[in-house]
Amino acid sequence: MKVLAFNGSPNKEGNTYHAIKIVCQELEKEGIETEIINVGSKAVRGCIACWQCAKNRNEKCVIPGDDVNEWIQKMKEADGIILGSPVHYSAIGGTMKSFLDRVFLVAGVNGGLLRHKVGASVAAVRRSGGLPTFDQLNNYLNYSEMVIPTSNYWNVIHGMNPEEVLKDEEGVQIMRVLGKNMAWIMKLIENGKGTVKEPEKENKVLMNFVR
Numbered sequence: 001m002k003v004l005a006f007n008g009s010p011n012k013e014g015n016t017y018h019a020i021k022i023v024c025q026e027l028e029k030e031g032i033e034t035e036i037i038n039v040g041s042k043a044v045r046g047c048i049a050c051w052q053c054a055k056n057r058n059e060k061c062v063i064p065g066d067d068v069n070e071w072i073q074k075m076k077e078a079d080g081i082i083l084g085s086p087v088h089y090s091a092i093g094g095t096m097k098s099f100l101d102r103v104f105l106v107a108g109v110n111g112g113l114l115r116h117k118v119g120a121s122v123a124a125v126r127r128s129g130g131l132p133t134f135d136q137l138n139n140y141l142n143y144s145e146m147v148i149p150t151s152n153y154w155n156v157i158h159g160m161n162p163e164e165v166l167k168d169e170e171g172v173q174i175m176r177v178l179g180k181n182m183a184w185i186m187k188l189i190e191n192g193k194g195t196v197k198e199p200e201k202e203n204k205v206l207m208n209f210v211r
Contacts, residue, residue: 001186002033003118004074005082008096009040015124015165016040019157019175020084023122026179032080032186037071039099040086044068046098047105054109061102068102072113075103080118080186081146083137090129092136104140112145112201118186119146120178122155124165130156145201149185151178 005024009016017036024034044066052062059076060069075081083100085092092100107113121137123130134156141148155178157171165171 001031001079001190002035002077003027003080003082003182003186004078005034005036005084006071006096006099007036007038007040008083008085008093008099009038009124010093010095011086011162012038012041014086014162015157015159016084016086016122018163018165019122019124019171020082022172022175023082023120023179023182026176027080027183030180030183030187032183035074037074039071040093040095042066042095044095044098044102047101051109053106057110059106059110059113061106063102068099071099072103072106075107075117076113078117079190080120080182081114081141082120082122082182083140084122084124085133085137087123087125087129087133090132092133100137100140104144107144108204115145115201116189116198117146118149118182118189119144120149120155120182122157122175122178124157124159126158126160130154130158147185147189149178149181151175151181 005020085096119141123133151174153174157165158168159165
């Protein structure tokens with residue numbers, strides 16, 4: 001089994017990276033392979049709402065010039081996904097938001113590429129805004145019918161300078177427990193294949209409230 005983690009920080013080995021790394025270390029102890037991809041330092045354009053991904057249904061975004069389509073295929077093959085972001089004005093970092101909007105739209109309109117994969121979110125913050133960012137990250141996982149493991153508190157860790165989050169003893173424990181629970185859920189799903197019937201996918205019902 002493999003978990004793919006996305007670091008949404010422009011600082012490749014800043015506090016978001018170290019938060020993700022703590023989770024990954026627990027997964028690796030359980031024999032689960034991990035890979036961390038840095039998104040935050042890349043140039044990733046936001047979704048332009050062209051809906052060509054829904055029209056083409058080829059598991060690709062039509063916007064050229066970045067690694068988004070490569071990452072989509074890597075996510076499709078992975079068993080678990082970690083989304084990690086710094087906090088910018090009580091929200092997801094801009095590049096990470098652009099990445100997530102495009103990836104999760106492509107995944108959704110192509111039959112639910114991430115459905116029933118295990119997905120977790122983490123946020124690294126200096127002081128405030130961690131919970132809104134954590135909630136925003138979870139919106140992508142919820143919408144995609146992913147299975148979300150929990151920890152013993154909200155998945156937010158505190159620090160300003162690189163590696164400072166390692167001094168947040170409670171935050172470190174939160175990430176460690178998250179990693180353990182994520183590994184456990186992944187193993188339950190893997191061992192249940194062929195034994196426990198997976199719910200059938202329902203076609204999405206779309207409506208608005210203007211009649």
